[in-house]
Amino acid sequence: MALRRFLNGNEALAEAVKLAGVEVVAAYPITPQSPVVEKIAEFISKGEMESEYIRVESEHAALAACYGAAVTGTRVFTATSSQGLAYMFEMLHYVSGSRMPVVMAVANRGMAAPWTIWADHQDSVSCRDTGWVQLYVENAQEALDTCLQAYKVGEDPQVLLPVMICLDGYTLSHTEEPVEVPEKEEVDAFLPPLRLPVALDVENPVVFCAGAGPELYTEFKYQQQQAMYAALLKLKEADAEFAARFGRSYGGTVEPYQCEDAAVILVTMGAVTGTAREVVDGLRACDQKVGLLKIKSFRPFPAQEIRDILSRAGAVAILERDCSYGYEGALCTEVKAALLGLDGPPKVYGFIGGLGGHDITREQITAIYRYCLEGVQPGYGTDHFLDVAGARDEN
Amino acid sequence: MPSATTKLPAGPHLPTPCFGATTGSWRTHRPVIDASLCNHCLLCWLYCPEGCIERGEKLKVNLDFCKGCGICAHECPRRAINMLEEA
Ligand code: SF4
Ligand code: SF4
Numbered sequence: 001m002a003l004r005r006f007l008n009g010n011e012a013l014a015e016a017v018k019l020a021g022v023e024v025v026a027a028y029p030i031t032p033q034s035p036v037v038e039k040i041a042e043f044i045s046k047g048e049m050e051s052e053y054i055r056v057e058s059e060h061a062a063l064a065a066c067y068g069a070a071v072t073g074t075r076v077f078t079a080t081s082s083q084g085l086a087y088m089f090e091m092l093h094y095v096s097g098s099r100m101p102v103v104m105a106v107a108n109r110g111m112a113a114p115w116t117i118w119a120d121h122q123d124s125v126s127c128r129d130t131g132w133v134q135l136y137v138e139n140a141q142e143a144l145d146t147c148l149q150a151y152k153v154g155e156d157p158q159v160l161l162p163v164m165i166c167l168d169g170y171t172l173s174h175t176e177e178p179v180e181v182p183e184k185e186e187v188d189a190f191l192p193p194l195r196l197p198v199a200l201d202v203e204n205p206v207v208f209c210a211g212a213g214p215e216l217y218t219e220f221k222y223q224q225q226q227a228m229y230a231a232l233l234k235l236k237e238a239d240a241e242f243a244a245r246f247g248r249s250y251g252g253t254v255e256p257y258q259c260e261d262a263a264v265i266l267v268t269m270g271a272v273t274g275t276a277r278e279v280v281d282g283l284r285a286c287d288q289k290v291g292l293l294k295i296k297s298f299r300p301f302p303a304q305e306i307r308d309i310l311s312r313a314g315a316v317a318i319l320e321r322d323c324s325y326g327y328e329g330a331l332c333t334e335v336k337a338a339l340l341g342l343d344g345p346p347k348v349y350g351f352i353g354g355l356g357g358h359d360i361t362r363e364q365i366t367a368i369y370r371y372c373l374e375g376v377q378p379g380y381g382t383d384h385f386l387d388v389a390g391a392r393d394e395n
Numbered sequence: 396m397p398s399a400t401t402k403l404p405a406g407p408h409l410p411t412p413c414f415g416a417t418t419g420s421w422r423t424h425r426p427v428i429d430a431s432l433c434n435h436c437l438l439c440w441l442y443c444p445e446g447c448i449e450r451g452e453k454l455k456v457n458l459d460f461c462k463g464c465g466i467c468a469h470e471c472p473r474r475a476i477n478m479l480e481e482a
Binding site: 097098099100157160197198204205206207208209210211212213216219220223227 | 403406
């Protein structure tokens with residue numbers, strides 16, 4: 001029987017890493033990620049987990065060590081946040097270009113400057129184009145479940161891509177919730193041992209990460225893009241199988257809530273989805289036709305599904321914890337692009353909020369729905385920057 | 396859509412020479428081993444940074460990858476290796 005325990009997001013991930021039989025962990029501590037690797041180190045020192053824990057001098061080295069370990073065909077894990085993820089940037093491309101199914105947790109934290117340790121999604125969203133599958137989770141249970149699915153999908157022979165599990169710092173990483181921890185045998189049945197098509201083998205030596213001229217470089221990059229599209233399907237399949245075995249489903253790529261007849265749909269990623277769910281319930285109780293679309297997979301981007309779900313709405317509001325400075329929120333751009341060419345497309349409004357740990361309140365989310373329904377503007381400027389003091393003067 | 400890449404592995408991991416791409420053309424000087432002076436101490440084999448000295452009855456240089464750095468010639472205690480300018 002699966003055990004229900006009181007765990008925060010970091011601890012839930014550590015449990016998942018243990019259950020997945022990860023053999024090598026290399027990580028460098030950074031707030032708010034540290035507890036996940038501290039917990040793993042504790043498992044190893046107590047003999048509860050048989051893994052190699054490599055202590056490294058930096059995040060760049062952490063991911064490099066994971067890359068080296070992955071090449072031998074072992075299952076690996078690392079975790080980081082914010083500046084640490086930025087420091088890994090070079091290795092992010094090495095790992096994805098080499099098609100190594102490394103799994104990494106990112107306890108999301110804003111990027112300096114100004115220096116902050118609090119949550120937003122700027123760190124991982126800034127790594128959108130590094131060729132990693134990026135999955136955003138809503139709660140600690142989803143973090144655990146997504147970690148198991150991440151190995152399943154990343155290691156699929158048609159995918160072979162690294163996966164980032166993004167969880168809002170503190171809100172998820174440090175907040176305890178009841179979490180169902182599956183049994184090892186159940187997980188083993190879901191997640192077979194890793195079999196890389198090409199792994200380090202002294203009998204059959206190969207050059208890993210060989211150089212390639214322009215033609216072959218393009219071929220490999222095209223292959224990487226095809227693998228991302230394959231991941232879209234595999235994410236759905238893995239979620240369906242997970243649901244059948246464990247009774248929990250997150251849609252794999254997107255998770256619509258009350259969207260069928262919704263006039264206004266709010267689009268979110270990560271922890272704020274939980275708050276938005278409650279707001280939807282409240283507004284539905286007052287006969288307001290509102291819905292919610294959680295984007296779980298930011299890369300690959302499930303454009304077709306998003307288009308199908310949003311096409312029926314009159315208005316769409318995107319609320320995100322990042323900004324592509326000089327334009328708008330990154331998710332907003334993506335959703336708008338997904339809706340291009342629709343006959344009578346919904347109106348789309350972008351909202352940027354929850355930056356550097358700002359809470360996104362129920363009141364703010366309600367105000368966003370009201371704006372879409374009644375046209376009363378919350379936030380500041382055309383990007384609808386929430387929480388900006390100037391907004392009080394404007395409105 | 397069928398892809399030309401189906402014959403390639405997932406990720407650029409291949410036996411050498413990879414993709415038919417050799418680096419020997421980068422060389423300006425080639426090492427030539429004088430077998431009559433060589434005593435098979437294998438210091439050249441040990442020092443070559445490219446792993447281009449092939450052991451055997453008679454030593455051979457893999458000219459597909461030898462970059463002509465001259466380390467082998469420099470290390471040879473018998474002065475059995477001469478670096479000749481490529482034509
Ligand atoms: S010249 Fe340099 S690369 Fe060529 S065989 Fe000698 S040591 Fe090796
Ligand atoms: S270092 Fe000189 S003597 Fe020794 S094996 Fe090489 S060529 Fe021969």
